[in-house]
Amino acid sequence: MHGVRLFSSFARQRLFFINFRPSASRFTRPSLLSTFQHHQQPQLWYSSKSSNLDDMGKQQITLKTVKGSRDWAGVDIAVRDKIFEKITTTFKKHGAVSLDTPVFELKEVLAGKYGEDSKLIYDLADQGGEISSLRYDLTVPFARWLAMNPTVTSIKRYHLAKVYRRDQPAVSKGRMREFYQCDFDIAGTYDPMLPDAEIMKITVEILDDLNIGEYTIKLNHRQILDGLFEVCGVPKDKIRPISSAVDKLDKSPWEEVRKEMTEQKGLDPEVADKIGEFVLKKGGRDLLEELEKTESLASNDNIKKGLSDMKLLFDYLDVFGVTPKISFDLSLARGLDYYTGVIYEVVTELSAPPAATQGPVVASSSKGKKKSKVNKDDPDADRSDDDTVGVGSIAAGGRYDELVGMFSGKGKIPCVGISFGVDRIYSIIRKRLENSSAVLRSSDVDIYVMAMPEGSGENKNGFLKERMAIAKRLWEGGINAEFLYKTCPKMQAQFKAAEVGGVPFAVIIFNEQLGLDTVRIKELGLPDGHPEKEGVPVAVTDLVDEVKKRLKSTGGIEQYIARVKLQES
């Protein structure tokens, strides 16, 4: 028993992956995991050795990922997958089905969908055959799919996949060229604002479930905005450009936006000032009522329709209990042209770039903005140090009733959806975990199969086949188990392996004490003096049931399956 006593203090506390105080334990973070530096990858040059693999390794190879892309490994991917799982579970809870489209589309399918940003599309080389490009988002492939499947007139679908943009990367801020999007859309003809309200509810459920911290859903309506521009006297052909200018109010003060309107976009300064009276307003239902009472707006059809939608939406949001998260914000305009109704964007305190002003009306603060040193003309340059780049909104979307119809030529399919910037959400949560006392592990092993070796020299027995047989029994019973790939490992080596993996339990063969039909189950990291410190003998035939019971009694198997805890209690 010496081995057990000696090394059990190495083993992890059960609380290890829940709440762990470094000072209270000798446990150190496994060296394996510490190498999974997220957002940093070494550039190594190796001269490969000559080999019998003919062409391989004769040249020097740059060992890196393509700029703006990254590997996901270790704790990073464990945390990320947990986030993905929580999000998709909520989508499914609301009846969504999954859709998976190819990573590339015919170039003509993407052409003309993204305006100026089309230059950011990754093209595939022309190698004969069809000309294609990597997808830029998940919305156009969804529209293409709906158009190709004309009998589908309504669907709730989600799609979690990577998209590609040849934008200037800012890697440490989570602005990548290859990044994940997670889209949820409801297509179909329904009574007004019901799907819209459910999307707000889903958003709140997801962000609360992720414990993302303080956030606000900025909400506006395209028709109210368009109506305001009409009432203020914006010429029809200037409505979209002026709308784009307004959308910058989250980053720039009103004075700068006004300048863009009047100087760059040739808007009458009086019209700009009228716009300013409205677009700086934000609030809740009170703002809605204020607008309804404003006589100058009452006669505009767009505004009337928009306000009636918003009123209904607020009613439904009250039922769903999500109104406190909503800010009706007239400065929200959203870049994409295709929105036709409600639009929204979820921001956190981390969303705004550090250099941005605290509020659009505080014009003076922009003077302190220091010039970025990043060369913006080099599209490959990393803008991580560029202080005009923030994390951005963590989710955004809106209603687009015309897009699918235009795409396909078949009847209109009204759609409303939201896209979660899951890489940004990941960055926020990862940072929180780093700053917390949580220690995370990347594997899901429940129990480590060990044996106390016997004999010495040539007669030494590590009970390899017995360990294998017990692992087989556990696997076939649905339990995650490992054993050391050594014929005769020392006890210490086996405890160490369990410790590095953060494994909560061990099953130990003590042939001399117990024979081969009985083993000991030991919860690792129990404090000295605990009645089960030395483990508990169990018949091999009862092993699976006993392990399951123990996994359950320490917080439920669920807790061990969902190893990575995103929330701290």
Next chain:
Amino acid sequence: MHGVRLFSSFARQRLFFINFRPSASRFTRPSLLSTFQHHQQPQLWYSSKSSNLDDMGKQQITLKTVKGSRDWAGVDIAVRDKIFEKITTTFKKHGAVSLDTPVFELKEVLAGKYGEDSKLIYDLADQGGEISSLRYDLTVPFARWLAMNPTVTSIKRYHLAKVYRRDQPAVSKGRMREFYQCDFDIAGTYDPMLPDAEIMKITVEILDDLNIGEYTIKLNHRQILDGLFEVCGVPKDKIRPISSAVDKLDKSPWEEVRKEMTEQKGLDPEVADKIGEFVLKKGGRDLLEELEKTESLASNDNIKKGLSDMKLLFDYLDVFGVTPKISFDLSLARGLDYYTGVIYEVVTELSAPPAATQGPVVASSSKGKKKSKVNKDDPDADRSDDDTVGVGSIAAGGRYDELVGMFSGKGKIPCVGISFGVDRIYSIIRKRLENSSAVLRSSDVDIYVMAMPEGSGENKNGFLKERMAIAKRLWEGGINAEFLYKTCPKMQAQFKAAEVGGVPFAVIIFNEQLGLDTVRIKELGLPDGHPEKEGVPVAVTDLVDEVKKRLKSTGGIEQYIARVKLQES
């Protein structure tokens, strides 16, 4: 109650998604789902309407996916995801962690890794910056990652992702240009054959869990094969080409392979005949013993090492109980050059192309082989009708101890792994389900929230907000729920919606009968005369618990979450 009685017969049986006889029910397959034809996508030409989205839709767009790629939707993706989940669950059970690499790699990272097949690599266009290509497999990215992370000296990793090959597609046979691979590899220095044996065990666990039907793991050892070639007198520079010829024995008879060796590859016919004496042998441990006793082989170092490995492996496979699935097959050579130890390939009865001979020794049957009409010179042509193309092996792999070391220049990292052809596995299972009586659904909704409308005309009340509040309560209790997006839907429409979605339960608001604090839970599709046919009244405050209990009592929540049943009982 009239509405309920009238339409409950429309609703599905609880057994609907488990075992369903079309003749025993009026339930028809939802029209939505029937449009998700897998492997077939219509080519539609639409002339888009003019719109205010400037560039959009001014041209005619071909509505299709890129050749050799496909969308995954509806029941297809539900079945596929279930397969993915089962496979990755088993990987995790054995301690594997996930790794996710970018879809593209620097071209130089892929260059020279795939020999002749390098021509199949998809390149990205040169748009300035780095030159890159879509990944061809998951092994080279894994090796690149290991090389970039020098402190990682051992890892069990899995990776499930799409890979890209500009090969001639055979869409209906599951040979695509974009397809999923699912790789599991064990890297690290361990005692011999232990990781190798665990990979065989994992393979058997996965395929049995998927109920894939009859299959065989063909097993061989590169060193035995190389040693045989040496003993037979194959010149050193001809060993790899002769090995490739031997590998064709699963598709071609020995006579053709012999011809390739002697006529194309200039091998002495006597040497070829000696090879023929060995490579047509297959068996189990008996073959191992036969080879050990064959004097001509005993002195060859490669063979000695290979046989000693195989002997140990068979010992371990016996402990894991997987020996019955193994065929020690001396004709298995595997195409890739980098294997250094055991190699294996899993075949099913569907693996061989229909035109292939039943066994390599039956040379005459090749004469009946009809010429394919497919133009093999057109790389874009679909070879689905080409009868020389089979589904191929459903999993394959081996030991590659030199690859990572050569790649990175750092010390050797011995590896052994397997790659599952999950698209092929999907094709086999999908076909089985089509031929079975199973009816599948794509969404996971547990309960449909309904209300019996009251009043008429302007005073008609559909209890929308009450339905919303109940849905909110269910969602927040973790239950998958939907309601109809109509302010005042008829009872019939609500039952119909639940039926189309295959939803097992309804919660119904009957204000006149029960008031708003009590609802009825109704299991849909109960036979007439069942005591709970009309549902059971439940206080709204007890609703979540009651629904959970009912989901459990009808086979466990698990059953409803894992809607798609891959096995039939």
